[in-house]
Amino acid sequence: MTPAARIAAAIELLAAIDAAPRKPADAVANAFFRERRYIGSGDRRAVSDRTWSVIRARRRLTWWLERCKGRVSPRMLVAASLLLEGWTADGVNQTYSGGQFAPEKVTPAEKPVLTALAGHTLSHPEMPTAVRIEAPDWILPHLEARFGTALEAEMAAMDLPAPVDLRVNLLKTDRDGALAALAAAGLAAELTELSPWGLRVPSRQPVVGLQPFQDGLVEIQDEGSQLIAAVVGAAPEMRVADWCAGAGGKTLALAMTMENRGHIVASDVSAPRLEGAVKRLRRAGVHNVERHIPEAGDKWIKRRAGTFDRVLVDAPCTGTGTWRRNPDARQRLRPIDLAELVVKQEAIIGQAARLVKQGGRLVYATCSLLRDENEAQVERFLAANPSFRLMPLADAWALPAPLPCPGPFLSLTPRSHGTDGFFAAVLERIA
DSSP states (O other), X not given: OOHHHHHHHHHHHHHHHHTOTTSOHHHHHHHHHHTTTTSOHHHHHHXXXXXXXXXXXXXXXXXXXXXXXOOOSHHHHHHHHHHHXXXXXXXXXXXXXXXXXXXXXXXXXXXXXXXXXXXXXXXXXXXXXXXXXXXXXXXXXXXXXXXXXXXXXXXXXXXXXXXXXXXXXXXXXXXXXXXXXXXXXXXXXXXXXXXXXXXXXSSOOOGGGSHHHHTTSEEEOOHHHHHHXXXXXXXXXXXXXXXXXXXXXHHHHHHHHTTTOSEEEEEOSOHHHHHHHHHHHHHHTOOOEEEEOOOTTOOHHHHHTTOEEEEEEEOOOOOXXXXXXXXXXXXXXXXXXXXXXXXXXXXXXXXXXXXXXXXEEXXXXXXXXXXXXXXXXXXXXXXXXXXXXXXXXXXXXXXXXXXSSSSSXXXXXXXXXXXXXXXEEEEEEOO
């Protein structure tokens, strides 16, 4: 593809994403490229990079276009991103030529907007804080309460593309073996700092097509997610429940720490998500997992109450900790989503707590940065459940790396830890 054709494809992809506002952008992009198999891997990466650079800066680009009295549309958002990166107005005019495979020609109404944008950078001192940090206005007080004076630095780290983290499957190899296998497949990786099972690939790479992945030597899993599994402390011969298992990412890590011994129940309300875990479990060589789908009137919990050594509740949440990985999620998040999720989380943690036996542990986790979903949720649970106590992170931490954060909770952010944003609290049943 020519550079102009790549720009035109990025405009088309951005329009497709805008046309499906409640659908994740990566799902729209996957469908977009499946329908255009003639786009090669290098061109696909260039088109994706341009599209995601617009998504990451969408509020700031919109602010600039409105300031310059321009129309906010996919083609103008892409043009603004080029100009604010240093392109000249002439360069954009030549690219938007209307030629074969190029974007449509710049209109007379668009020309003065492009001229006004040229020579500026993406940031501007007059931008409101929420615009500058690429967050919805309504969520700004929540983020300010979480980060205080470090807010802009923390959110700047959210603007950077996330690396690809891999978890080595110790059921089949060790880190040295995985590194060697990846190197033989042409992929260079480095050790993660906090997870003893983690490897990091600095930029996006087609990992799933490589033999080490196909052989189950590695799984794609953010280092922060690996640490959530680590603080569960699941050991061989335990009974463990992964109560919001999804497609089984943390289930796989728990099975590994249990050395495939003992019993894991992977539970999720979504049958398709759980079904997606089957292939992953098989590939990893895991055989100590039972799947469970809760149903209305289900007496499963009642029959198994107080029988589990560990219960992990990786609760549904706003996903604010994953914004660097899913920047489009910022645009979809609404106040009602947070309000509904807080209620749902409280119900889920109360339900799952019934499974924990005396002396056992309940680990409540989210990929959220918000106190409402994290510390406040734990405080409400402890106030309503005196049979549990908060176990300090230092008491639950059994990894060779030093504690990643002070205080009783695991609280990770991209800026401070190089991981996605994660939260976890370890709650021990004492009666």
